[in-house]
Amino acid sequence: xxxxxxxxxxxxxxxxxxxxxxxxxxxxxxxxxxxxxxxxxxxxxxxxxxxxxxxxxxxxxxxxxxxxxxxxxxxxxxxxxxxxxxxxxxxxxxxxxxxxxxxxxxxxxxxxxxxxxxxxxxxxxxxxxxxxxxxxxxxxxxxxx
Numbered sequence: 001x002x003x004x005x006x007x008x009x010x011x012x013x014x015x016x017x018x019x020x021x022x023x024x025x026x027x028x029x030x031x032x033x034x035x036x037x038x039x040x041x042x043x044x045x046x047x048x049x050x051x052x053x054x055x056x057x058x059x060x061x062x063x064x065x066x067x068x069x070x071x072x073x074x075x076x077x078x079x080x081x082x083x084x085x086x087x088x089x090x091x092x093x094x095x096x097x098x099x100x101x102x103x104x105x106x107x108x109x110x111x112x113x114x115x116x117x118x119x120x121x122x123x124x125x126x127x128x129x130x131x132x133x134x135x136x137x138x139x140x141x142x143x144x145x
Contacts, residue, residue, distance in 0.1 A: 001105060001116075001127040002134040006141060008124055011074050017124060017137060018070065022114050024086040025070045028096055030063040034079060064090055081119040086112040 008014045033039055038057050044050045065073070070083070084090075091111065099107050108116075109129060116127040128134050 001129055002131050003125060003127045004134050004137060005123055005125045006137070007122055009122070011077065014074060014119070014124060015071060016140070017117070017126060018067065019085055019115055019130075019133060020067060022085045022087045023066045024089055024112070025065045025067065026084040026086060026090045027063040027065070027070075027073070028082045028084065029060045030073075030081070031058070031060045031078070032076065033057070033059070062096075078119070079121050081117070083117040083119070084108070084113055085115040085117070087114055088112040 006017070008017075036057060038055045041054050041056045041059075042050060042052045043054060043056075063073075073081075088111075094107075094111055096104070096108075105113075114129060115133065118125045118127075126134065126137065
């Protein structure tokens with residue numbers, strides 16, 4: 001995989017780094033509220049089972065969405081996110097924690113992984129199987145300066 005780390009200054013700059021050709025977004029261990037505090041939520045566990053008016057905190061879960069959902073999530077300005085961009089939906093049976101460390105990238109690529117983004121405060125590290133995608137980002141970043 002090719003890797004690049006970029007300092008970002010805005011949500012729009014971050015959004016511009018995503019490949020708009022691949023609409024399957026997987027966020028690993030998403031935490032919608034980074035501050036440790038109680039907040040109100042409803043949780044739908046199955047189509048026919050929902051818990052309402054709960055107080056929750058420290059919720060972390062895997063989340064699957066599309067580019068429109070990602071755009072909304074980026075508005076939360078979460079300081080740390082691991083985002084995977086796939087060319088197809090992530091299967092129910094794929095659990096990153098259970099994958100062998102030495103073959104994790106091979107398995108994810110077989111399942112359609114195109115790019116991985118690690119957002120760490122004002123920096124984003126992008127890993128991609130597509131060298132041209134990384135080159136395009138480098139060229140576009142030069143135009144921002």
